[in-house]
Amino acid sequence: MASPITTIGFDADDTLWHHEAYYKLTEARFAEILAPHADPGTVSERLIAAERRNLAFYGYGVKGFVLSMIETAIEVTGGAATSATISAILEAGREMLTHPIEPTPHAAEALRTLGRTHRLLLITKGDLFDQERKLAQSGLGDFFDAVEIVSEKTAETYARLFARHGDGAERAAMVGNSLKSDVLPALAAGAFGIHVPAEHAWALDHADEPAEAAGRFRRIADLGALPAVVETL
Template identity: 50%
Template sequence: MDEGLSVIGFDADDTLWQNESFFRLTEDKFAELLADFAEDTHLRDRLLELEKKNIGHYGFGIKGFMLSMIETAIEVTEGRVDGQVVAQILAMGQEMLRHPIHLLPHVEETLASLSDRYPLVLITKGDLLHQEQKLAASGLGELFSAVEIVSEKQPRTYDRAFSAHGTGPRHAMMVGNSMKSDIRPALDVGAHAVYVPHGLTWALEHAETPEGHPRFHELPDLGGLVRLIDQLE
């Protein structure tokens, strides 16, 4: 590494704790609920299309997902969906909001080790209240020097965050599971980016892998992050 790190950024959902699996389980229940009105694949495809369309209205997170499910139900039933079905969709979303936090492997010990050496910044997108609640429930809050909850992750997001909490992107590293949101935009501003793939990734977070990029790194889990940083520095 041609300079030392001044700050390390971490994504939250599916990097530090489980998230996408709860969306998939709820989507399965939703498909069962509307099975009399729409074929499974069509229903899921339409839900995804509406989620993509609605990001600009509702942002990312469970509340937007609930509203997109309700809109999908209205559409596939041609407006015949009854209040009981809507109530069940709302109940599924509320169950997701109440779900306990399950940390992913090696998260706690890795953050504890690195927090003694670098400022750590949580950079996550989604609903402000729910992201704050998840961080509090995770028990990881005291390990972070700062928290950035943003509506979208773009190159300027990382440029600003790494300049505010460190000495700029060239002296920064971003760690996350989303190629589209965590890796590509961090590389675009000159930071190191560590891809830690999760078994489940939302279709809208897929992007091309930057093979051969000198600042792109990949690990199977966070257990190897400290060793990677030691090797780079």
């Protein structure tokens, strides 16, 4: 029987190219900047708390992360953060916005293979300018039939986008490294969800594998396994 899947959505950061590793490096640099005021564990806890508070205001991406670092620096130093400290944080943020884009293993090959038989969508969240920059530098943009940069990934988001660009969520699959934002809401929309775990994970992105909808959930080690898995759906 032919596969019912006609449309495949892909997450971008840490699915098609490396991303979280740069946040980890910047967080370590941030801890060094604040070393005279607090130990790395305290800095990390304060930063995660600031990110959690600020998601509703700043959304996802480097700019919101930088603002959360500045807020954390002010808190940790009791309001005594110097202009030099703020400048160092801003410089770290600028470096994050210019880091080279390195595709994940087998990304281009998987897109090339699946693009012959399926509609391919890029569905990502974050800062518009930064996501467009990364897509352009990745060299993967031409594989996609459509690109959607959204503020949040919900079941409603996936239902709307798979209806707009495909044959509905029930004939679509979503591929990504995040169970929380890529897989679970896609399953809730009625699509298949394919999890590709990344080496580094964001603390606020944790979720458990689905107990329900198991028949529509798959987990693969890397994108090299994706074409064969899609054939089984």
